[in-house]
Amino acid sequence: MPFPISETTPIRFPGPPPAACDVVVIGGGVIGVMTAWYLAERGQRVVLCEKGRIAGEQSSRNWGWVRQQGRDFAELPIMIESLRIWQSLAQEFGDDLGFRREGVLYLARSQAEMEGFEAWLAEAKGHGVDTRMLTRQAVGGLVQGSTAPWLGGMFTPSDARAEPWVAVPHLAQGAARRGAVLVENCAVRTLDITAGQITGVVTEAGRIACAQVVLAGGAWSSLFARAHGVSFPQLSVRATVAATMPLPQVFAGNATDDRIAFRRRQDGGYSLAPGSGHDFFIGPDAFRSFAAYLPVLKKDFRSTKFYPAAPRDYPDSWGTPRHWSADGVSPFERNRVLNPAPSRRLLAGIQREFAAAFPEIGAPPLRAAWAGMIDSMPDVVPVVDRAASIPGLVIATGMSGHGFGIGPGMGRVIADLVMGNSTGHDIRRFRLNRFADGSEIAPGPSL
Numbered sequence: 001m002p003f004p005i006s007e008t009t010p011i012r013f014p015g016p017p018p019a020a021c022d023v024v025v026i027g028g029g030v031i032g033v034m035t036a037w038y039l040a041e042r043g044q045r046v047v048l049c050e051k052g053r054i055a056g057e058q059s060s061r062n063w064g065w066v067r068q069q070g071r072d073f074a075e076l077p078i079m080i081e082s083l084r085i086w087q088s089l090a091q092e093f094g095d096d097l098g099f100r101r102e103g104v105l106y107l108a109r110s111q112a113e114m115e116g117f118e119a120w121l122a123e124a125k126g127h128g129v130d131t132r133m134l135t136r137q138a139v140g141g142l143v144q145g146s147t148a149p150w151l152g153g154m155f156t157p158s159d160a161r162a163e164p165w166v167a168v169p170h171l172a173q174g175a176a177r178r179g180a181v182l183v184e185n186c187a188v189r190t191l192d193i194t195a196g197q198i199t200g201v202v203t204e205a206g207r208i209a210c211a212q213v214v215l216a217g218g219a220w221s222s223l224f225a226r227a228h229g230v231s232f233p234q235l236s237v238r239a240t241v242a243a244t245m246p247l248p249q250v251f252a253g254n255a256t257d258d259r260i261a262f263r264r265r266q267d268g269g270y271s272l273a274p275g276s277g278h279d280f281f282i283g284p285d286a287f288r289s290f291a292a293y294l295p296v297l298k299k300d301f302r303s304t305k306f307y308p309a310a311p312r313d314y315p316d317s318w319g320t321p322r323h324w325s326a327d328g329v330s331p332f333e334r335n336r337v338l339n340p341a342p343s344r345r346l347l348a349g350i351q352r353e354f355a356a357a358f359p360e361i362g363a364p365p366l367r368a369a370w371a372g373m374i375d376s377m378p379d380v381v382p383v384v385d386r387a388a389s390i391p392g393l394v395i396a397t398g399m400s401g402h403g404f405g406i407g408p409g410m411g412r413v414i415a416d417l418v419m420g421n422s423t424g425h426d427i428r429r430f431r432l433n434r435f436a437d438g439s440e441i442a443p444g445p446s447l
Contacts, residue, residue: 003370004165005056007336012054012169013176015183018045020209021045025199025216026188026224026234028052028402029059030168032216032398035418036413038177046180046447047210048179051220052336055168058218059404061372063240063273064263065254067104068129068158070120072444074383076127081424083410086160089171089408096170098163098266102253104153105134105142107203109257117154118443131156143251148357150257161254161263164404171408187332191219191228191325202326203300204333206272212392214419218409219373221340222285223315223331223398225253227323230387233289233435234398236373237304237316238279241388242350244269244364255290258377270281272350276303278374279343283309283316291380292435294442303412305345306402314373342371374401378435384414393420395432 023039025032028050039046050056067084068079077441090099108114114133121131132144134153142155157199173337176182183205191213192200200209215221222234239318254263280286310317313335355363377383377398387393396414399406413423435441 013182020260027216028054030407035181038178051332056337058372060165069156085408097167101160104159105255107257189330199379233292240346242369281310340371384430
């Protein structure tokens with residue numbers, strides 16, 4: 001079954017883009033969409049340019065979790081705000097988002113994992129979250145029919161889920177209702193810079209004059225930025241996900257251990273994914289960024305399977321151009337919707353692990369399977385900052401698989417950053433120059 005959003009999906013926002021605006025947002029994922037939403041609410045003339053389809057890439061392909069639990073403590077306050085925003089969005093859109101507050105449950109197979117949960121919770125309590133530790137017996141009361149040897153777990157009842165490929169397009173429509181102009185099939189090729197200052201962007205549909213640009217291009221962000229002299233060590237990993245046919249309910253919310261993640265879906269099935277496994281395609285950026293990634297590789301090396309090259313026209317493919325002209329076809333037009341094939345190895349593994357955990361159900365029949373490319377950073381937190389070398393450019397990328405849930409809150413933060421307002425949160429951990437100023441690369445919680 002093909003993924004619901006692809007290059008053949010009908011264009012909902014055809015354009016053409018206007019000749020001028022205040023802010024151009026590059027990228028139609030949840031971060032770009034919610035940034036445009038809040039900029040429009042604040043009276044800015046904002047144009048969002050998406051090279052393919054709104055939510056066509058990782059924003060629709062993720063697990064659908066809206067979680068506070070396990071967050072880096074620099075992200076947690078923004079995520080708490082984001083959860084409040086999700087609740088208000090659910091009131092505006094009704095059931096269309098698939099938003100449900102059924103909780104997030106982390107399950108432990110070892111005492112070391114339990115200790116890791118307890119360490120996170122000890123600091124998180126100061127933020128007022130409703131997270132609590134669970135005994136083996138308490139886990140058995142929440143998860144029905146499992147024979148997995150879980151010693152206990154950590155549970156946040158207020159955490160939630162939504163249906164990504166349904167929710168983000170609805171949010172895009174909400175941004176448009178607030179005055180944002182969204183244009184699909186419209187790649188931004190280059191920034192237009194005069195005397196060191198942004199004066200516009202050049203798209204495949206022509207130039208748009210503007211004073212500010214938000215780069216929220218997900219897996220494509222570092223390729224675009226590096227072509228303009230701005231470097232940061234962003235890489236992409238392939239994450240595989242599957243949807244089952246309708247199954248008996250074993251847990252109403254979202255749950256994971258180190259082997260398998262599962263969440264209840266609106267259609268009565270489950271979204272399944274490996275608890276920690278993913279794939280990495282080696283390319284030029286991998287060699288360039290190797291030193292920056294050493295800390296996280298040492299921490300979690302075994303969960304990654306390495307491949308010598310990415311498919312053609314991927315952001316870090318060996319053959320992808322690193323430089324191009326504003327009047328020629330850019331790499332962003334050569335791959336409208338990044339649509340990686342799921343890993344058969346990982347799909348077989350999640351069926352096997354689900355059957356082992358729930359033997360009465362057995363290997364779940366899969367209705368669909370897909371993959372997405374997660375834009376990752378060495379410390380597993382994003383870059384959200386102004387680029388000092390290009391006045392007018394704000395970079396918002398590297399959400400490291402955490403972007404869907406935090407998207408509404410992060411969009412509000414980015415909009416205020418663009419406008420020079422207080423962001424309301426300490427975002428120094430997300431600064432761009434942390435990879436160049438001698439700072440220690442400190443990976444966030446691997447939870």
